[in-house]
Amino acid sequence: MNVTAARAWRPPSPWGRPWIGPVVWTAVAAFLVWNVVSLHVDPARIARGFARFGTVAARAFPPSFERLGILATGVWESIEMATLSTLFGVLLGIPVAVLAARNVVPLPVYAGGRLVITLARTFHELIVAIIFVKAVGFGPLAGTLTLTLNSLGFFSKLLAEQIETIDRGQIEAIRATGASRAKVLLYGVLPQVLPRIVGLTIYQWDIHLRQSTIIGIVGAGGIGATLYNAFARYDYDFALAILLVIVAIVLVGEAVSAIARKRVQ
């Protein structure tokens, strides 16, 4: 009998008690089923949607590049927004990152720095863009402010984490020379994170370029505004042209970013 018992071995339950597992899984399954019902996930409707998509697609071909002027203006505005907001974002983001790195500032300052980053990350850029459009009006200024704030959530967070991994010995050595806190940052910290700063800046620009194509939909300037108008006026062929240009911008941005980052390493 002992032998039989030994051969019936089961791995210990990760939930602590064996009955908790089935209860949890049943609850998750019930929740999913309820979601499908309450959100009216209806196969027939999906099928009808595909049919309608066919009509839209048919009217979108061939893409129309007739209004090239409007298209170029929108694209250029997006690139300007992305570039300017990256510059501002990095200039603001470096000090914020320093304040949010546990190994170079005291705990209360660190808490403040982290709070800024968390707040900047809390809302999606579309929500932030809506708020800035309300505050400063329609146009690329709202978009630039949105993307700058977005940098504090992305650039600063990643840079702060990089600062937290640097070699303490180098900092200790600079402190031992009698250098002030600012000089320690300049000589002990900055050289260690400089490649990361360059890499993140390029990456941030790449991301901003992508984001700048969408926030125009809520009125924050750039190519997105043009796209929204084209859809609103059922100019599907123009909309397709815009989408193709966005694809091109993103690909070019990615290529530039990849080449530049490779060179920095």
Place this chain on the structure above:
Amino acid sequence: MLEVSGLDKRYPTGDHALRGVSFTIDGADAVFVIGPSGAGKSTLLRCVNRLVEPDRGTVRLDQLEITGLTGKALRDARRRMGMIFQEFNLVERLTVMENVLSGRLGYVSLWQAWRRRFPADDIDAAFVTLRRVGLEGFENKRADELSGGQRQRVGIARALVQRPRILLVDEPTSSLDPRTSEAVMELIVGLAAEDGIPALVNIHDVPLARAFARRIIGLRDGLVVYDGPVERLDGAALEQIYGGAILAETGERSRPA
């Protein structure tokens, strides 16, 4: 003159690293601190220039009490103590010259430091010091291109260019091979003697300490258990410092005195 008196340090983790350490270094001799790992050697050195904050006790350098200083006064005091590290602690991505000149950071303005524009006297001193440590012509190399021995020479140059009143040297040869170790130790002791300044050297390699030291301080569990000339450091003294197990690395046999 360095006067350490009643130095006590307990870390928040509960480690009682120093238990009332006192000694005085007068003159320009190198004093070697030996003892097993965890005896408090590193803590002792870092309490002298306050990279680690001692709980009790005083440190005086040339009559100036270091332990009471804060802010600018503390940084000014640190300028007068050159420190050399086990892992060299060079700023890896900077040039040899920038690393050496960082020894002058306590003397230049933030603006000068930012623009890497050091006074001509400092640059002269850096070139002279590079020659003294045997790295003439290395000024534009990046620190991470150098070998271990070369890195430590840069570390020595960085400390010397401060024109310190004392050298604090933390296990300077632990990351080096035996032959390089000897050369580096000779350099440190020799240059300190040339400049007429004392050195406080942590080391766990007892034969190396014997070869270069005149005075040895033995630390065990945060207590000074030996302080005297190297000639009196016999088997009994070593047993006091290292406990029952006289390690093979000391090259010594335990025997009754």
